[in-house]
Structures are given as structure tokens and as C-alpha cells.
Amino acid sequence: MSLSHHHLNTNILPTLSATIPTPFPLVFSAPIVSFLSFIFYSPLSLPSSPPIFSPFPSSLPTRKKMATAFSPSKFAAQPFPLNTTSQNNPLTIPTTASPFLGSTRKLIRLSSSSNLNIRRRSGTVVAVSDVVKENKSKSTLNLLITKEEGLELYEDMVLGRAFEDMCAQMYYRGKMFGFVHLYNGQEAISTGFIKLLKQQDSVVSTYRDHVHALSKGVSARAVMSELFGKTTGCCRGQGGSMHMFSREHNVLGGFAFIGEGIPVATGAAFTSKYKREVLKEADCDHVTLAFFGDGTCNNGQFFECLNMAALWKLPIVFVVENNLWAIGMSHLRATSDPQIYKKGPAFGMPGVHVNGMDVLKVREVAKEAIGRARRGEGPTLVECETYRFRGHSLADPDELRDPAEKAHYAARDPITALKKYLIENSLASEADLKAIDKKIDEVVEEAVEFADESPVPPRSQLLENVFADPKGFGIGPDGQYRCEDPKFTEGTAQV
Amino acid sequence: MLGIVRQKMLEQSLKKIPPAVSVLRSYSSAAKQMTIRDALNSALDEEMSADSKVFLMGEEVGEYQGAYKITKGLLDKYGPERVLDTPITEAGFTGVAVGAAYYGVKPVVEFMTFNFSMQAIDHIINSAAKTNYMSSGQISVPIVFRGPNGAAAGVGAQHSQCYAAWYASCPGLKVLAPYSSEDARGLLKAAIRDPDPVVFLENELLYGESFPVSDEVLDSSFCLPIGKAKIERKGKDVTIAAYSKMVGYALKAAETLEKDGIDAEVINLRSIRPLDRSMINASVRKTSRLVTVEEAFPQHGVGAEICASIVEESFAYLDAPVERIAGADVPMPYAANLERMAVPQVEDIVRAAKRTCYRSVS
Numbered sequence: 001m002s003l004s005h006h007h008l009n010t011n012i013l014p015t016l017s018a019t020i021p022t023p024f025p026l027v028f029s030a031p032i033v034s035f036l037s038f039i040f041y042s043p044l045s046l047p048s049s050p051p052i053f054s055p056f057p058s059s060l061p062t063r064k065k066m067a068t069a070f071s072p073s074k075f076a077a078q079p080f081p082l083n084t085t086s087q088n089n090p091l092t093i094p095t096t097a098s099p100f101l102g103s104t105r106k107l108i109r110l111s112s113s114s115n116l117n118i119r120r121r122s123g124t125v126v127a128v129s130d131v132v133k134e135n136k137s138k139s140t141l142n143l144l145i146t147k148e149e150g151l152e153l154y155e156d157m158v159l160g161r162a163f164e165d166m167c168a169q170m171y172y173r174g175k176m177f178g179f180v181h182l183y184n185g186q187e188a189i190s191t192g193f194i195k196l197l198k199q200q201d202s203v204v205s206t207y208r209d210h211v212h213a214l215s216k217g218v219s220a221r222a223v224m225s226e227l228f229g230k231t232t233g234c235c236r237g238q239g240g241s242m243h244m245f246s247r248e249h250n251v252l253g254g255f256a257f258i259g260e261g262i263p264v265a266t267g268a269a270f271t272s273k274y275k276r277e278v279l280k281e282a283d284c285d286h287v288t289l290a291f292f293g294d295g296t297c298n299n300g301q302f303f304e305c306l307n308m309a310a311l312w313k314l315p316i317v318f319v320v321e322n323n324l325w326a327i328g329m330s331h332l333r334a335t336s337d338p339q340i341y342k343k344g345p346a347f348g349m350p351g352v353h354v355n356g357m358d359v360l361k362v363r364e365v366a367k368e369a370i371g372r373a374r375r376g377e378g379p380t381l382v383e384c385e386t387y388r389f390r391g392h393s394l395a396d397p398d399e400l401r402d403p404a405e406k407a408h409y410a411a412r413d414p415i416t417a418l419k420k421y422l423i424e425n426s427l428a429s430e431a432d433l434k435a436i437d438k439k440i441d442e443v444v445e446e447a448v449e450f451a452d453e454s455p456v457p458p459r460s461q462l463l464e465n466v467f468a469d470p471k472g473f474g475i476g477p478d479g480q481y482r483c484e485d486p487k488f489t490e491g492t493a494q495v
Numbered sequence: 496m497l498g499i500v501r502q503k504m505l506e507q508s509l510k511k512i513p514p515a516v517s518v519l520r521s522y523s524s525a526a527k528q529m530t531i532r533d534a535l536n537s538a539l540d541e542e543m544s545a546d547s548k549v550f551l552m553g554e555e556v557g558e559y560q561g562a563y564k565i566t567k568g569l570l571d572k573y574g575p576e577r578v579l580d581t582p583i584t585e586a587g588f589t590g591v592a593v594g595a596a597y598y599g600v601k602p603v604v605e606f607m608t609f610n611f612s613m614q615a616i617d618h619i620i621n622s623a624a625k626t627n628y629m630s631s632g633q634i635s636v637p638i639v640f641r642g643p644n645g646a647a648a649g650v651g652a653q654h655s656q657c658y659a660a661w662y663a664s665c666p667g668l669k670v671l672a673p674y675s676s677e678d679a680r681g682l683l684k685a686a687i688r689d690p691d692p693v694v695f696l697e698n699e700l701l702y703g704e705s706f707p708v709s710d711e712v713l714d715s716s717f718c719l720p721i722g723k724a725k726i727e728r729k730g731k732d733v734t735i736a737a738y739s740k741m742v743g744y745a746l747k748a749a750e751t752l753e754k755d756g757i758d759a760e761v762i763n764l765r766s767i768r769p770l771d772r773s774m775i776n777a778s779v780r781k782t783s784r785l786v787t788v789e790e791a792f793p794q795h796g797v798g799a800e801i802c803a804s805i806v807e808e809s810f811a812y813l814d815a816p817v818e819r820i821a822g823a824d825v826p827m828p829y830a831a832n833l834e835r836m837a838v839p840q841v842e843d844i845v846r847a848a849k850r851t852c853y854r855s856v857s
Contacts, residue, residue: 204594236631245630252597252634253626257617263590264622270591271598278576279547279600304587311582465628466666468635468690 144360147427153359154422155436156195157187157415160211162444163220164390167210167227170448171394176227179256180241183211185357185389188414189321190215192362193289196370202250204265205291207242208321209254212291217249224447230454237457238465258292259299262318265290266305269316269379287373288316295326297340303347306381310348315373317366318344320383321356327392328400344381356384357412360421387412527713528705534676535565535641535697538683539603541715543573546601549687550577552592553605553642562607563643563702589615589640593622596638596692603687606642609658609696616661623692624667639686641695644672645739645790646838648700652826657791659738662694663768663800669721670767672696674742676706678765681719689721696767698740724771726778730760733848734778736801737788738764741820741839745788748844757852767797772804779805783814784851788844793821818847 145153164182171180183190186208194203194215205212213223218234226233227241234246243254252268255261265288272286296302297320309316320340324331332338344351350372354365362384369380387409391398422428529537543549550573555562557570557580570578581588585606592602606612612619623636645657663670669691673679679697686693711717727742728749737745742763749759760778764771779785785805787798798819805817823837 202598235629235633238631239629243629245626245633247630247633252594253622254629255622257621260590260617260622263587263618264594264597266587267591267594267596268598269594271595271600274550274576274595274600275598278550301586301590304582304584305591307582308584308587308591465630465632467669468627468632468637 143425143427144364145427150418150422150427151432151436153191153195153363154415154418154428154433155440156191156215157359157418158437158440159214159220159443160187160190161415162440163210163214163223163447166224166444166448168390168394170227175452176241177229178240179207179393179395180227181208181393182390183208183388185409185413186321186323186386187211188359188362188418189291189319189356189384189386192359193291193317193319193366193370196363196366197287197289200250201287201289201370202252202265202268203289203291204252204261204268205244205254206258206261206293206296207254207256208293209242209244209251209291213244213246213249213251213254216246216251218244218246218251220443220447221450222246224444224451225454228451228454229456230451231457231461232450232454236461238461258296259301262290262292262296262301262305265316265318266309266314269309269314269373270312272315273312285374285376286315287370288314289319289370290316291319291321293326294320294322294324294331294340295329295334296320297322297343298335303343306343306347306349306379309379313376313378315376316379317369317373318379318381320381321386322383323386323388325388325392325401327396330400339383341381341383349379349381351381351383353383353385356386357409357414357417359414359418527708527710529676529708529712530703530705531673531676531679531697532563532565532702534679534706534708535683536567536569537713538680538687539566539569540572542684542687543569543577545715546687547577548599549601549603550579551603551605552579552581552588554581554583554607556580556605561605563699565697565702566605585611585614586618589618590622592638593618593626593636593692596623596636597626597634599637601637601639601687603639603641606640608647608654608699609642609644610654610656612640612642612658619662619668619692619694620665624665626667627691628667635690636692637690639683639689639693639695641683641686641697643699643702644696645698646700646822646827646834649829649831649834650827651829655827657696657789657822658694659696659767659789660791660796660800662696663770663797664795665768667692668768669693670696671721671765672738672767673765674701674727674739674763676708677712678719678725678763680708680712681717682721682765685718685721688718693721696739701740701743704743719765722766722769722771724765724774725763726760726774727763728759728761730758730782732758732760732782733784733786733851734760734762734775734782735786735788735844735848736762736764736775736778736798738767738797739790741788741790744839744841745844747841748848751841751845752848755849755854757848757854759848764797770797770800770804772808775801776805776809779809780812783812784848785813786818786820786844786847786851788820788839790822790838793819793824796821815851815853818851820844820847 160183164184167176167180167182170176190211194212197203197216199217203212203216210223210227213234214220222232222234223244225231226235226237226239226244229237229240231237233239234244239245239254242256244251245253252264253261255264269288272284272288275281275284292302306318308314309318322331322340326334339353341351341353352365352369355361365382369382372378372380387406389406389410419433422433423430539551543551551566551569556566557575557578559580560567560570566578589604589612592604595602606615619640623638627635644659646655659670659672662668669686669689671682671686671693673682673695683695686695724736728746730749733752735745735749742761745759745761749761752759760782762775762778775785785801787801789797791797793799796819798821802817802819805813820839820843822839825837827837828834
């Protein structure tokens with residue numbers, strides 16, 4: 001599976017590589033430097049395979065082959081008329097829906113959504129390696145996953161969905177509070193990527209991080225307790241919905257500011273490389289995944305990190321979960337060039353676009369990207385086209401999105417699609433899948449019970465953990481925490 | 496107080512100097528002079544050689560030998576994997592350093608001046624300072640942010656702000672402001688060894704100044720405790736509390752005041768967060784008068800915090816209102832004479848001290 005974006009106009013990698021310095025030249029001996037520069041020079045001729053990427057409708061044979069993985073109807077079905085000219089030039093799309101008008105006008109909404117779907121048409125093209133292509137073209141017997149893998153993926157996605165639905169219920173019952181951002185509809189990305197990681201690989205996410213934490217291995221009970229604000233949560237109730245940290249599973253957050261997690265992920269990847277090169281832990285090949293959204297791709301820190309990651313060849317994969325909406329701001333209204341994967345080659349890394357509603361495709365792309373990072377070939381930018389079924393957060397009335405668009409994506413539910421695939425390819429029976437559904441329901445129910453019964457944090461926990469090494473801060477003259485002072489709430493104690 | 500006892504114990508454990516040696520040292524005169532620049536350079540050098548997890552990151556720290564030559568020679572000694580020249584992306588590289596620190600390596604991030612840290616302040620506060628708390632102790636961030644802070648000479652409004660109060664208001668950060676070479680060495684070494692995020696505020700105008708250093712200070716395991724102030728000059732009439740360059744001004748003011756019969760006690764705060772409230776309060780209880788001096792903007796500043804602390808804890812001991820000397824409440828002007836007026840001078844401190852002693856009307 002290749003990832004380089006071999007588009008005729010954007011083939012700038014060979015010229016870039018000649019001048020890119022690396023900060024670790026002294027570590028490598030001369031032959032290896034030239035070897036690396038060879039790899040850098042021509043990602044197009046990577047041993048894996050030549051790239052295949054075509055946004056133009058003329059390359060029908062490619063698409064047909066890809067279609068065998070899932071039902072071909074996904075690609076062919078178009079509820080709205082196709083406009084090939086606008087497909088070639090995405091910049092013409094917003095003009096029918098003027099970016100300066102609110103999306104309250106029904107006419108514009110309809111046409112903008114039709115344009116969206118036209119955009120989606122170009123999005124259905126996926127970079128697929130020759131190897132996979134050949135496999136699919138031979139016969140449907142050569143499948144992408146085994147039964148165990150299929151069931152694992154299904155279970156993980158169902159856990160994500162059931163958990164988020166339960167979160168919504170609990171929020172409306174008042175057990176959860178504050179900002180809660182749900183991941184319904186995007187499970188394929190989390191499952192497709194994170195299930196390929198080892199425990200020591202790290203994941204950095206945004207505020208929409210419950211499912212990333214669950215996929216990485218944090219138990220449902222710990223996450224649910226954290227959301228309820230109980231002391232048995234993964235951060236003992238001190239983090240909350242938007243700040244899921246787990247040292248054990250290497251989940252590095254949970255960041256509320258968009259774009260904030262990207263440099264942190266780049267730093268974690270940097271440490272992996274530093275450990276290998278300076279601290280001489282020779283087998284340290286930990287990979288970092290940074291998840292963020294389409295809105296973040298307009299943020300300066302995103303570009304800064306693309307630059308540094310490519311410059312220093314860090315083992316990181318930048319995963320864009322492009323769900324087209326940043327709260328109520330459509331991606332097309334906010335971005336000059338909406339095709340995010342194109343921004344990768346501008347910095348010297350491959351940019352791939354993949355259908356994020358299809359967990360198997362995501363998994364294939366992820367395998368290649370993570371493999372690249374592990375081998376030390378550098379970062380990759382993966383744009384996953386996806387959709388969130390619910391609003392931005394549980395407080396979002398979600399009025400700006402067109403119901404037709406929502407219906408279109410609801411029809412492409414990744415869980416239903418995987419279920420269909422498993423059954424059609426005889427990898428699992430209805431009964432197996434129903435058993436998994438039931439098991440997950442029980443897990444989630446048990447998580448809620450556990451969270452309900454857990455205690456709230458004690459008062460003494462308020463001042464804990466500010467420092468790893470506190471030097472008397474927060475401790476009163478009598479050596480006790482100031483908040484234990486009975487006069488604490490009366491305003492006479494000195495804090 | 497348990498706090499002080501614990502700090503003393505920590506101080507002793509940090510110093511790690513065998514008692515026999517220190518006995519000898521107390522007889523040796525402080526013969527050597529060392530500039531702040533050399534003090535910082537030697538501290539970085541020693542910490543980097545002691546622990547291979549320590550690395551430097553910043554603009555111009557490598558081949559340019561440091562924008563203010565603080566990191567001179569370190570690239571040649573440790574190589575480009577440990578002394579990283581970054582692109583001009585404060586937000587990006589600060590975040591990268593914080594992410595690296597999550598995994599236990601110890602970055603020392605240099606900001607060319609702390610004014611540029613405003614571009615990265617989201618990472619300093621949200622990703623570094625708050626993480627140990629948000630993750631409930633799972634992830635600590637052993638990072639140091641260092642660089643020159645405060646006014647230099649004629650650099651204009653955007654290069655002259657003092658950030659001590661900004662960073663010191665945030666729980667989860669430790670904020671240090673050295674004055675002398677001994678402070679610079681000891682506090683930087685302590686900061687690098689500390690498992691928490693530390694903001695280390697240097698001063699550009701002090702880089703070239705020499706201070707006497709004893710052999711104790713030159714020892715490679717010399718560390719100063721974080722959270723303890725130092726009494727630079729003992730006195731009994733008025734307490735002058737200052738940090739960074741203003742300590743020098745306060746000492747000069749104390750000399751002037753002595754001629755007028757006022758015996759000033761000068762406290763070098765060293766640590767803005769945690770603030771050594773106990774020492775300041777003990778000193779004020781002794782002298783009954785307080786003048787705080789800082790170069791920063793007056794509103795919500797370090798002086799305001801010290802004043803509040805005194806009022807809360809030692810109000811009955813005060814004989815006069817607390818005097819706050821701070822920079823003028825304007826962005827720093829460029830013209831040399833205006834700049835001199837915008838920054839506290841020795842005369843201002845003398846006048847304020849006299850006001851507290853009811854010796855003058857102004």
C-alpha cells in the first residue's frame with residue numbers, strides 16, 4: 001500500500017529532499033545517510049508499491065477494483081447529480097453557497113450539500129497498493145481480515161458506539177456534566193488505527209477522546225467513572241471528559257484546545273527517536289498517533305508540526321478526522337483548499353485520503369502509515385473522511401447541518417458496513433455479532449453501575465498532584481492540607 | 496513550621512555536600528568571579544553531562560552558540576541530537592518539548608526572550624503546568640523553560656515585558672528568578688533536576704555581570720532549594736523584597752539608606768512560585784516595614800501578592816503601609832530618557848524606604 005500522493009501537479013518531493021537537513025547527521029554513518037536520502041528522494045518508488053491516486057473520474061477501473069471490498073453500491077450510488085467540472089476544481093464549490101451567508105437558507109443548504117456530496121465523490125478515491133488491488137481483483141476469497149480480527153474490530157466499534165450512547169443518556173440524566181463531545185459515526189478511524197498499535201505506542205487526541213481511550217485499552221469503567229467525576233476514574237476525576245490520560249496505556253490526552261495535542265504528539269514521537277538515538281535503546285520503535293479534526297488543519301501549530309516532523313523524520317502519523325464540521329462552521333467555509341491530504345506533500349511527507357466510514361480501508365492505510373513510521377521513514381498525513389452523527393457536543397443543538405447530509409452518512413454507518421462485510425464473507429454469523437452486542441451492552445451497563453457506586457474524590461484530593469514534587473505549596477503551617485482546615489469555606493483560612 | 500522544616504531538609508539533601516568540606520569552605524574567601532553567562536553555561540554543561548536525558552531546544556542555541564551566548568560550546572560538546580536548533584515556531588517546538596517531557600526526557604527550552612513565550616504560553620500552561628493535575632499524577636513534566644525576561648536597553652515595548660506575575664499565577668508551574676551567579680547556577684541545576692515544569696526567568700542585562708562565587712558553588716552537585724528566598728543583606732529598619740535585577744538596585748539603595756541611618760534588610764526572592772512567604776513575613780515581623788521592588792507592570796504583580804500575603808499574616812506587625820515599587824504602567828517606551836523613567840531606579844527605592852520610615856514627605 002503506498003501513500004505518496006502522486007498527483008501530477010504536486011510532485012515536489014524530489015526537489016525538496018535535496019535540501020532538507022536532518023538534525024541527526026552525526027549519528028548515521030555515510031552510507032546510511034545516502035540510503036536515507038534515497039528513501040526520502042523517491043517515496044514514489046518505495047519498495048512497497050507505486051502510488052495510485054486519481055481524483056479524476058476517468059480512472060474507473062481502479063475504483064471498481066476497490067469496490068469489491070465493500071458493497072459496490074457505496075461508490076456508485078449518488079443521491080445527487082454529479083457535476084464533474086466542480087469535482088476537478090474544489091474552489092468553485094463554495095460559490096453556489098456564498099461563504100458570507102448563513103446556512104439558514106434552504107436552497108443554498110441543499111445545493112451546498114449536493115456540492116458536499118460531489119466533494120465526497122472525489123473523496124471516495126482511495127490510494128490502494130498494487131498488492132491489495134491484485135488480491136481484490138483475483139477473488140473475494142482473499143479477504144483483508146481474519147475472523148478474529150474482524151470480531152475484534154466489530155467489538156471495538158460497538159463498544160465505542162454503545163459507550164457514547166450511554167454517555168448521552170447519562171448526561172441528560174444529570175450524572176455527567178460540563179462539556180461532553182461524542183464520537184458516534186467516527187468509530188472506524190479509532191478502531192482502524194488504534195487496534196494496530198502496541199501498548200507502548202502513544203495516542204494523542206482532542207476533546208473527543210473517549211473512544212480513543214477505549215480503543216487504546218483504558219477500561220470502560222475507568223472512563224465512565226472519570227466522566228462521572230469519581231475518584232476511580234482514569235484520572236481520579238481530576239481530568240474529565242476532555243482530558244483522558246493514561247500512563248499505562250500511553251494515552252497522552254485529551255486536549256481541549258484544538259491543535260494543542262499535535263505538538264505534544266510530535267514531542268512524544270521525538271522522544272521515541274531520541275531514546276533510540278541518544279539513549280541507545282536500540283529497539284525503541286514506538287509510534288505516536290495524533291488525532292485531530294478538520295478545523296485544526298487551519299491552525300498554525302498543525303503546520304509547524306508537519307514541518308518539524310518531516311524535518312526530523314519523526315515516527316508519527318497525523319490522522320485528520322475530517323467530519324466536515326467544526327461546531328457549526330463548515331469545513332468548506334473555513335478552508336481555502338479543503339483537501340487536507342494535499343498539505344502533506346507540501347512539507348515533504350505523503351498525504352493520503354481515505355474513506356473514514358470504512359474500517360477496513362482505514363486499517364489498510366493505517367498499517368502502511370504506522371509501518372512507515374516504525375521503520376523510521378518519517379511521518380504521514382492521513383485524511384479520513386468521516387461524519388459525526390451527533391452534534392459537536394451534547395450542548396450543541398446541531399441546527400446547521402442538513403438532515404439530508406446526515407441521512408446520507410447514516411446510511412454509511414461503519415458498524416453496519418462491517419457487519420455486512422463479515423456476514424457476506426462468512427467470517428461471522430448473525431449470532432456471533434449479536435452475542436458481541438449483548439456482551440458490550442453488559443460491559444457498558446456494568447461500567448455505569450461501577451461509576452455510580454464509586455465515591456466522589458475526598459477533599460484532600462483537591463490540592464494533590466499540582467506538583468510531582470511539592471515544596472510546601474498548599475500545606476498550612478500545621479502541616480495539614482489547607483483545605484482540611486475547618487475554616488476553609490468560611491473565608492478566614494489563608495489559602 | 497513544618498513547611499520550613501521540610502524545605503530545610505530538602506535544601507540539605509539537594510546540596511549533597513559533605514559536612515567536612517563545607518566547614519573548610521566557610522573559611523575560604525569568595526575569591527573567584529563568575530559572570531551569569533558562565534554560570535548558566537556551566538550549569539547546563541554539567542547537567543547535560545550528568546544525565547543524557549537532558550537536551551536543549553530553542554532558536555539559535557546550536558550553531559549560533561546561543562542568541563545571548565548562554566549555550567556556547569554545547570553543540571560541539573554534545574552534538575546536534577542534544578542541542579537542537581529549532582525553526583521559528585514557538586508554539587510548535589514548545590509543544591514538542593512538552594510532549595517529549597511526558598515521556599521522561601528532560602528538555603530545556605530556550606525562548607529568545609520571554610516575550611516570545613507568549614506564542615507558546617498555551618503549551619506552558621495547558622500542556623505542561625496542568626498535566627500532572629489533570630492526569631492525577633500519572634504524567635509529570637520535567638521541563639525547564641528559560642530565557643531572558645524583563646526590560647533590556649532600548650528594545651521597545653514588545654521586547655521588554657516581565658512575565659514573572661503571569662507565570663507565577665498559575666498552579667503547576669515553578670517560577671524562578673535568579674540574581675547572582677550563585678543563584679543562576681544553583682537554581683538552574685535545581686530546575687533541571689526538578690520533575691515539574693519550571694519557568695526560569697533570567698535577565699539580559701545581568702548576563703555580563705560578575706559575581707563572586709565560592710568553591711561550593713562551583714561544585715557540580717551544587718543546587719539551591721526551590722521555594723526559598725535569600726537574605727542578601729541583614730537589617731532591622733525596613734525590608735526590601737526584590738527579584739532579578741532589582742536586587743542589585745535594592746542593595747545599592749540599602750547602601751544609600753545606611754548613610755541616612757536606615758538599616759535596610761534586602762531579600763532576594765529567588766523563587767516567585769512557590770513564594771517564600773514565611774521568610775518575607777518573618778523579616779517584616781522583625782522590621783515592621785516593607786518595600787517591594789519589581790520591574791514589571793504594577794497591577795496584579797508580584798509586589799501585590801507579597802503585600803496581600805503580609806496583610807493576611809503579619810498585619811499587626813506593620814508600622815507603615817507597604818510600598819510597592821514597580822515599572823510604570825505603560826508599555827515600555829523607546830527613548831532612553833523615557834525608558835529610564837519607566838523602570839524603577841535606585842532613587843525610587845530609597846524614597847520609598849524613607850516613606851515607610853516616615854522620614855520624608857514625598
